[in-house]
Amino acid sequence: MSIVIAGGGLSGATLAAHLAAEPRVTDEVTVVDDGRSPFSEAGWAYWSDRPGLLSGAVSRTFDCFRVHAGGRDRTLGLGRYRYHRVRGTDFAAEVERLIGAHGGVTFRRGRVERVGDGELVVDGERWEADWVFDSVAGPRTPPPADARLVFRGWHLRSEEPVFDPEVVTFADFRTAQDLAASFVYVLPRSPAEALVELTSFTAPEHHVAPEPRQQRAALAEYLEQIVGTDRYTVLREEGAALPLTAAPAKRRSGRTMAIGTKAGLAKASTGFAYQRIQRDSAAIVRSLRTRGHPFAVPAGAARYRWFDGALLDVVVREPARLEQTFAALFDRGSAEPVLRFLDEASTPWQDGILFAGLPTGLFAAAVARRAR
Numbered sequence: 001m002s003i004v005i006a007g008g009g010l011s012g013a014t015l016a017a018h019l020a021a022e023p024r025v026t027d028e029v030t031v032v033d034d035g036r037s038p039f040s041e042a043g044w045a046y047w048s049d050r051p052g053l054l055s056g057a058v059s060r061t062f063d064c065f066r067v068h069a070g071g072r073d074r075t076l077g078l079g080r081y082r083y084h085r086v087r088g089t090d091f092a093a094e095v096e097r098l099i100g101a102h103g104g105v106t107f108r109r110g111r112v113e114r115v116g117d118g119e120l121v122v123d124g125e126r127w128e129a130d131w132v133f134d135s136v137a138g139p140r141t142p143p144p145a146d147a148r149l150v151f152r153g154w155h156l157r158s159e160e161p162v163f164d165p166e167v168v169t170f171a172d173f174r175t176a177q178d179l180a181a182s183f184v185y186v187l188p189r190s191p192a193e194a195l196v197e198l199t200s201f202t203a204p205e206h207h208v209a210p211e212p213r214q215q216r217a218a219l220a221e222y223l224e225q226i227v228g229t230d231r232y233t234v235l236r237e238e239g240a241a242l243p244l245t246a247a248p249a250k251r252r253s254g255r256t257m258a259i260g261t262k263a264g265l266a267k268a269s270t271g272f273a274y275q276r277i278q279r280d281s282a283a284i285v286r287s288l289r290t291r292g293h294p295f296a297v298p299a300g301a302a303r304y305r306w307f308d309g310a311l312l313d314v315v316v317r318e319p320a321r322l323e324q325t326f327a328a329l330f331d332r333g334s335a336e337p338v339l340r341f342l343d344e345a346s347t348p349w350q351d352g353i354l355f356a357g358l359p360t361g362l363f364a365a366a367v368a369r370r371a372r
Contacts, residue, residue, distance in 0.1 A: 001026040001288075004127055006112045006120055007135035008033030010044070010091075011260025011277045014054065015133055017095045018281040020102040021053055025288045027104035030129075032122050034111045041236075042088030043195075045168075045187060046275040047339050049080045054278065057094040060085040060189075065168040065335065069183075070327030075167060079336025081343075083168055085187060086274065112136045117254030131255055131294060133284075138262030143247035145204040146312040149271040150180070152215035152239035153197030156223075159231040161191030170335075171199075173323040174226050175218050179210045181315045181322035184222050196223065197238075199271075203316045204243065212239065244268045246309030246370075248299065257284070257294050268308035270342060303351070304344045310366035321362070328357035 003019065005012045008031045019029050062083040066075045099105045110122040115137040119128045169186035176182065180200040187195040198215050210218070224230045242261070249264035251257050259265075265280055266273040280297060287296035315322045329338050337354050340346045346354070355363075 004129040039088035039092040145243035181319035313366040
Protein backbone atom coordinates (compact mmCIF):
# COMPACT_ATOMS: atom_id res chain seq x y z
CA MET A 1 0.00 0.00 0.00
CA SER A 2 1.51 3.33 -1.06
CA ILE A 3 0.65 6.55 0.75
CA VAL A 4 1.51 10.16 -0.05
CA ILE A 5 0.93 12.94 2.47
CA ALA A 6 0.63 16.40 0.94
CA GLY A 7 2.08 18.83 3.47
CA GLY A 8 4.51 18.08 6.28
CA GLY A 9 3.14 20.45 8.91
CA LEU A 10 1.39 19.46 12.12
CA SER A 11 -1.23 17.17 10.59
CA GLY A 12 1.03 15.65 7.93
CA ALA A 13 3.90 14.95 10.31
CA THR A 14 1.52 13.57 12.95
CA LEU A 15 -0.04 11.16 10.48
CA ALA A 16 3.42 10.11 9.26
CA ALA A 17 4.45 9.32 12.85
CA HIS A 18 1.32 7.24 13.46
CA LEU A 19 1.85 5.35 10.21
CA ALA A 20 5.48 4.68 11.09
CA ALA A 21 4.40 3.31 14.47
CA GLU A 22 2.05 0.83 12.75
CA PRO A 23 4.22 -0.87 10.11
CA ARG A 24 1.55 -3.51 9.45
CA VAL A 25 -0.36 -0.85 7.48
CA THR A 26 2.37 0.16 5.03
CA ASP A 27 6.09 0.70 4.70
CA GLU A 28 5.75 3.10 1.76
CA VAL A 29 4.89 6.60 3.00
CA THR A 30 6.09 9.78 1.31
CA VAL A 31 5.61 13.22 2.84
CA VAL A 32 6.04 16.14 0.45
CA ASP A 33 6.40 19.69 1.77
CA ASP A 34 7.75 22.99 0.43
CA GLY A 35 9.57 23.86 3.66
CA ARG A 36 8.11 27.35 3.91
CA SER A 37 6.80 26.90 7.46
CA PRO A 38 9.62 25.51 9.63
CA PHE A 39 8.76 23.89 12.94
CA SER A 40 11.24 26.19 14.67
CA GLU A 41 8.59 28.93 14.50
CA ALA A 42 5.67 26.73 15.57
CA GLY A 43 4.14 25.82 18.91
CA TRP A 44 0.89 24.44 20.26
CA ALA A 45 -1.00 23.83 23.47
CA TYR A 46 -3.66 21.26 24.29
CA TRP A 47 -5.33 19.46 27.15
CA SER A 48 -5.71 15.71 27.56
CA ASP A 49 -6.53 13.11 30.17
CA ARG A 50 -4.15 10.43 28.89
CA PRO A 51 -0.79 10.10 27.14
CA GLY A 52 -0.54 9.74 23.38
CA LEU A 53 1.97 8.63 20.76
CA LEU A 54 3.66 12.05 20.64
CA SER A 55 3.53 12.87 24.35
CA GLY A 56 7.32 12.91 24.32
CA ALA A 57 7.11 16.25 22.51
CA VAL A 58 5.56 17.98 25.54
CA SER A 59 7.91 20.54 27.08
CA ARG A 60 5.69 21.74 29.93
CA THR A 61 2.58 20.52 31.74
CA PHE A 62 0.16 22.53 33.91
CA ASP A 63 -2.50 21.27 36.32
CA CYS A 64 -4.48 24.50 36.63
CA PHE A 65 -5.36 27.65 34.73
CA ARG A 66 -6.85 31.07 35.31
CA VAL A 67 -10.01 32.60 33.84
CA HIS A 68 -11.00 36.25 34.39
CA ALA A 69 -14.55 36.88 33.18
CA GLY A 70 -17.58 38.71 34.46
CA GLY A 71 -15.45 40.67 36.92
CA ARG A 72 -14.27 37.53 38.71
CA ASP A 73 -10.84 35.93 38.74
CA ARG A 74 -10.78 32.15 39.10
CA THR A 75 -7.84 29.77 39.27
CA LEU A 76 -9.23 26.33 38.53
CA GLY A 77 -7.82 22.85 38.80
CA LEU A 78 -8.22 20.67 35.73
CA GLY A 79 -9.34 17.44 37.40
CA ARG A 80 -8.09 14.44 35.45
CA TYR A 81 -6.96 16.70 32.59
CA ARG A 82 -3.58 18.34 32.14
CA TYR A 83 -2.70 21.29 29.94
CA HIS A 84 0.38 20.77 27.80
CA ARG A 85 2.75 22.99 25.87
CA VAL A 86 4.53 21.69 22.75
CA ARG A 87 7.37 23.52 21.03
CA GLY A 88 7.73 23.00 17.30
CA THR A 89 11.34 21.89 17.59
CA ASP A 90 10.45 19.27 20.22
CA PHE A 91 7.56 18.05 18.08
CA ALA A 92 9.81 17.68 15.03
CA ALA A 93 12.43 15.82 17.09
CA GLU A 94 9.84 13.38 18.47
CA VAL A 95 8.43 12.72 14.99
CA GLU A 96 11.95 12.08 13.68
CA ARG A 97 12.66 9.74 16.60
CA LEU A 98 9.54 7.68 15.94
CA ILE A 99 10.13 7.52 12.21
CA GLY A 100 13.79 6.66 12.74
CA ALA A 101 12.83 3.83 15.08
CA HIS A 102 10.26 2.30 12.74
CA GLY A 103 11.22 3.45 9.23
CA GLY A 104 9.01 3.38 6.15
CA VAL A 105 8.62 7.16 5.80
CA THR A 106 10.42 9.37 3.29
CA PHE A 107 10.36 13.19 3.26
CA ARG A 108 10.61 15.01 -0.06
CA ARG A 109 10.96 18.74 -0.70
CA GLY A 110 8.51 20.05 -3.29
CA ARG A 111 5.57 22.34 -3.95
CA VAL A 112 2.17 20.67 -4.18
CA GLU A 113 0.42 22.33 -7.12
CA ARG A 114 -2.72 20.21 -7.35
CA VAL A 115 -4.40 17.37 -5.48
CA GLY A 116 -6.75 14.93 -7.20
CA ASP A 117 -8.24 11.46 -6.72
CA GLY A 118 -5.31 9.37 -5.54
CA GLU A 119 -2.87 11.68 -7.25
CA LEU A 120 -1.14 15.03 -6.93
CA VAL A 121 1.12 17.27 -8.96
CA VAL A 122 4.42 18.23 -7.33
CA ASP A 123 6.63 20.78 -9.11
CA GLY A 124 4.97 19.85 -12.40
CA GLU A 125 5.39 16.10 -11.87
CA ARG A 126 2.37 13.80 -11.48
CA TRP A 127 2.47 11.45 -8.50
CA GLU A 128 0.11 8.55 -7.81
CA ALA A 129 -0.56 6.52 -4.67
CA ASP A 130 -3.10 4.11 -3.25
CA TRP A 131 -4.07 6.82 -0.75
CA VAL A 132 -3.37 10.53 -0.68
CA PHE A 133 -3.79 12.59 2.50
CA ASP A 134 -4.18 16.29 1.80
CA SER A 135 -3.35 19.08 4.25
CA VAL A 136 -2.59 21.61 1.48
CA ALA A 137 -5.53 22.10 -0.89
CA GLY A 138 -8.49 20.78 1.08
CA PRO A 139 -12.04 20.15 -0.19
CA ARG A 140 -13.03 21.89 -3.42
CA THR A 141 -16.12 23.33 -1.75
CA PRO A 142 -15.36 23.90 1.95
CA PRO A 143 -18.30 24.77 4.20
CA PRO A 144 -18.86 28.52 4.69
CA ALA A 145 -17.23 30.14 7.69
CA ASP A 146 -19.42 30.98 10.68
CA ALA A 147 -16.81 33.33 12.17
CA ARG A 148 -13.12 34.10 12.15
CA LEU A 149 -10.59 33.65 14.92
CA VAL A 150 -8.14 36.55 14.73
CA PHE A 151 -5.11 36.49 16.99
CA ARG A 152 -1.81 38.23 17.55
CA GLY A 153 0.73 37.03 20.07
CA TRP A 154 4.00 38.26 21.49
CA HIS A 155 6.70 35.90 22.69
CA LEU A 156 8.37 38.26 25.13
CA ARG A 157 10.90 38.62 27.89
CA SER A 158 10.26 41.03 30.74
CA GLU A 159 13.00 42.77 32.67
CA GLU A 160 11.36 41.70 35.92
CA PRO A 161 9.53 38.52 37.04
CA VAL A 162 5.87 39.31 36.35
CA PHE A 163 4.39 35.95 35.27
CA ASP A 164 3.28 33.03 37.43
CA PRO A 165 5.16 30.14 35.78
CA GLU A 166 2.77 27.55 37.24
CA VAL A 167 -0.51 28.95 35.90
CA VAL A 168 -1.78 29.47 32.34
CA THR A 169 -4.18 32.36 31.83
CA PHE A 170 -6.72 30.60 29.63
CA ALA A 171 -8.86 33.68 29.06
CA ASP A 172 -8.76 37.19 30.52
CA PHE A 173 -11.46 39.52 29.21
CA ARG A 174 -9.89 42.69 30.63
CA THR A 175 -9.18 44.05 27.17
CA ALA A 176 -11.11 46.21 24.68
CA GLN A 177 -14.35 44.66 23.41
CA ASP A 178 -15.49 47.43 21.08
CA LEU A 179 -14.47 45.78 17.79
CA ALA A 180 -14.97 42.11 18.63
CA ALA A 181 -15.38 39.61 21.44
CA SER A 182 -11.79 39.43 22.70
CA PHE A 183 -9.68 38.00 25.49
CA VAL A 184 -5.99 37.66 26.35
CA TYR A 185 -4.26 34.30 26.73
CA VAL A 186 -0.96 33.95 28.61
CA LEU A 187 1.25 30.86 28.36
CA PRO A 188 4.24 31.31 30.71
CA ARG A 189 7.69 29.86 30.13
CA SER A 190 9.32 31.35 33.23
CA PRO A 191 8.66 34.22 35.66
CA ALA A 192 10.00 36.62 33.02
CA GLU A 193 9.04 34.95 29.72
CA ALA A 194 5.66 34.15 28.20
CA LEU A 195 3.49 34.09 25.13
CA VAL A 196 0.88 36.83 25.53
CA GLU A 197 -1.81 36.58 22.88
CA LEU A 198 -4.90 38.62 22.01
CA THR A 199 -7.69 36.44 20.60
CA SER A 200 -10.81 37.83 18.92
CA PHE A 201 -13.90 36.21 17.43
CA THR A 202 -15.25 38.23 14.52
CA ALA A 203 -17.81 37.95 11.76
CA PRO A 204 -16.63 36.08 8.65
CA GLU A 205 -16.29 39.39 6.81
CA HIS A 206 -12.84 40.78 7.55
CA HIS A 207 -13.81 44.46 7.62
CA VAL A 208 -14.83 44.30 11.29
CA ALA A 209 -11.68 42.56 12.54
CA PRO A 210 -9.13 44.36 14.72
CA GLU A 211 -6.20 45.66 12.71
CA PRO A 212 -2.61 44.73 13.64
CA ARG A 213 -1.92 48.18 15.12
CA GLN A 214 -5.02 47.87 17.31
CA GLN A 215 -4.00 44.39 18.41
CA ARG A 216 -0.51 45.57 19.33
CA ALA A 217 -1.92 48.52 21.25
CA ALA A 218 -4.24 46.18 23.16
CA LEU A 219 -1.36 43.85 24.03
CA ALA A 220 0.79 46.73 25.26
CA GLU A 221 -2.10 48.07 27.33
CA TYR A 222 -2.76 44.66 28.88
CA LEU A 223 0.90 44.20 29.79
CA GLU A 224 1.10 47.61 31.41
CA GLN A 225 -2.27 47.73 33.19
CA ILE A 226 -2.93 44.06 34.04
CA VAL A 227 0.45 42.32 34.09
CA GLY A 228 2.20 45.40 35.46
CA THR A 229 5.16 45.90 33.17
CA ASP A 230 6.19 48.15 30.31
CA ARG A 231 9.79 46.95 30.37
CA TYR A 232 9.96 43.97 28.05
CA THR A 233 11.39 42.83 24.73
CA VAL A 234 9.22 41.21 22.07
CA LEU A 235 11.30 38.27 20.86
CA ARG A 236 8.88 37.16 18.18
CA GLU A 237 5.42 38.10 16.97
CA GLU A 238 2.84 35.77 15.47
CA GLY A 239 -0.59 36.43 14.06
CA ALA A 240 -3.25 34.94 11.83
CA ALA A 241 -6.93 34.96 10.96
CA LEU A 242 -8.50 31.49 10.83
CA PRO A 243 -11.96 30.71 9.44
CA LEU A 244 -14.16 28.80 11.88
CA THR A 245 -17.06 26.61 10.83
CA ALA A 246 -19.25 24.24 12.79
CA ALA A 247 -20.36 22.41 9.64
CA PRO A 248 -18.52 19.19 8.82
CA ALA A 249 -16.10 19.32 5.91
CA LYS A 250 -16.36 16.90 2.99
CA ARG A 251 -13.12 15.04 3.60
CA ARG A 252 -13.29 12.25 1.04
CA SER A 253 -12.64 12.59 -2.68
CA GLY A 254 -12.12 9.13 -4.13
CA ARG A 255 -8.76 7.89 -2.85
CA THR A 256 -7.88 11.25 -1.32
CA MET A 257 -8.72 12.37 2.22
CA ALA A 258 -8.36 15.85 3.70
CA ILE A 259 -6.56 16.08 7.05
CA GLY A 260 -5.78 18.76 9.62
CA THR A 261 -7.45 22.15 9.55
CA LYS A 262 -8.37 21.55 5.89
CA ALA A 263 -10.56 18.73 7.20
CA GLY A 264 -12.27 21.01 9.72
CA LEU A 265 -10.34 19.70 12.72
CA ALA A 266 -9.95 23.11 14.34
CA LYS A 267 -12.64 23.13 17.03
CA ALA A 268 -15.08 25.82 15.94
CA SER A 269 -15.75 27.21 19.41
CA THR A 270 -12.10 27.39 20.50
CA GLY A 271 -9.80 27.14 17.48
CA PHE A 272 -7.81 24.35 19.20
CA ALA A 273 -6.70 21.64 16.77
CA TYR A 274 -3.62 19.84 18.12
CA GLN A 275 -5.26 17.07 20.13
CA ARG A 276 -8.04 16.59 17.58
CA ILE A 277 -5.37 16.02 14.92
CA GLN A 278 -3.65 13.45 17.16
CA ARG A 279 -6.87 11.50 17.64
CA ASP A 280 -7.81 11.77 13.98
CA SER A 281 -4.42 10.45 12.85
CA ALA A 282 -4.73 7.47 15.19
CA ALA A 283 -8.23 6.77 13.85
CA ILE A 284 -7.06 6.95 10.22
CA VAL A 285 -4.31 4.42 10.85
CA ARG A 286 -6.70 2.17 12.77
CA SER A 287 -9.15 2.32 9.85
CA LEU A 288 -6.42 1.47 7.34
CA ARG A 289 -5.36 -1.50 9.44
CA THR A 290 -8.83 -2.91 10.14
CA ARG A 291 -10.83 -1.85 7.07
CA GLY A 292 -8.24 -1.39 4.34
CA HIS A 293 -9.32 2.23 3.82
CA PRO A 294 -8.90 5.43 5.91
CA PHE A 295 -12.48 6.64 6.10
CA ALA A 296 -13.85 4.83 9.19
CA VAL A 297 -13.09 7.71 11.55
CA PRO A 298 -15.49 8.98 14.25
CA ALA A 299 -17.55 11.97 13.17
CA GLY A 300 -18.42 13.15 16.68
CA ALA A 301 -21.88 13.72 18.12
CA ALA A 302 -23.98 16.32 16.31
CA ARG A 303 -24.79 18.17 19.53
CA TYR A 304 -21.24 19.47 19.77
CA ARG A 305 -21.52 21.02 16.31
CA TRP A 306 -24.85 22.53 17.30
CA PHE A 307 -23.28 24.21 20.31
CA ASP A 308 -20.23 25.39 18.37
CA GLY A 309 -22.43 26.89 15.67
CA ALA A 310 -24.82 28.46 18.15
CA LEU A 311 -21.97 30.01 20.14
CA LEU A 312 -20.39 31.52 17.04
CA ASP A 313 -23.78 32.81 15.89
CA VAL A 314 -24.41 34.46 19.25
CA VAL A 315 -20.91 35.92 19.58
CA VAL A 316 -20.94 37.41 16.09
CA ARG A 317 -24.34 39.01 16.73
CA GLU A 318 -23.72 40.02 20.35
CA PRO A 319 -19.97 40.05 21.16
CA ALA A 320 -20.49 40.72 24.87
CA ARG A 321 -22.10 37.30 25.22
CA LEU A 322 -18.74 35.53 24.94
CA GLU A 323 -17.54 36.89 28.29
CA GLN A 324 -20.91 36.08 29.87
CA THR A 325 -20.71 32.53 28.52
CA PHE A 326 -17.17 32.02 29.84
CA ALA A 327 -18.15 33.46 33.22
CA ALA A 328 -21.05 31.00 33.49
CA LEU A 329 -19.18 27.96 32.18
CA PHE A 330 -16.21 28.43 34.50
CA ASP A 331 -18.26 29.36 37.58
CA ARG A 332 -17.38 26.11 39.34
CA GLY A 333 -14.61 24.56 41.40
CA SER A 334 -12.92 22.70 38.56
CA ALA A 335 -12.45 23.26 34.84
CA GLU A 336 -12.81 19.52 34.17
CA PRO A 337 -16.51 19.61 33.13
CA VAL A 338 -15.82 22.37 30.60
CA LEU A 339 -12.72 20.66 29.20
CA ARG A 340 -14.57 17.35 28.99
CA PHE A 341 -17.32 19.02 26.96
CA LEU A 342 -14.86 20.84 24.68
CA ASP A 343 -13.05 17.51 24.32
CA GLU A 344 -16.38 16.09 23.07
CA ALA A 345 -16.22 13.39 25.73
CA SER A 346 -19.23 14.40 27.87
CA THR A 347 -22.65 12.82 28.24
CA PRO A 348 -25.92 14.66 27.52
CA TRP A 349 -26.63 14.62 31.27
CA GLN A 350 -23.29 16.26 32.01
CA ASP A 351 -23.96 18.83 29.29
CA GLY A 352 -27.30 19.69 30.86
CA ILE A 353 -25.62 20.40 34.20
CA LEU A 354 -22.90 22.45 32.50
CA PHE A 355 -25.37 24.61 30.56
CA ALA A 356 -27.70 25.26 33.49
CA GLY A 357 -26.27 28.75 33.99
CA LEU A 358 -26.36 29.77 30.33
CA PRO A 359 -29.14 31.79 28.64
CA THR A 360 -30.79 28.76 27.03
CA GLY A 361 -33.32 30.85 25.10
CA LEU A 362 -30.55 32.78 23.39
CA PHE A 363 -28.72 29.63 22.30
CA ALA A 364 -31.93 27.86 21.30
CA ALA A 365 -32.78 30.79 19.02
CA ALA A 366 -29.32 30.55 17.47
CA VAL A 367 -29.78 26.81 16.83
CA ALA A 368 -33.18 27.52 15.25
CA ARG A 369 -31.68 30.16 12.96
CA ARG A 370 -29.03 27.73 11.78
CA ALA A 371 -31.60 24.98 11.17
CA ARG A 372 -33.59 27.07 8.69
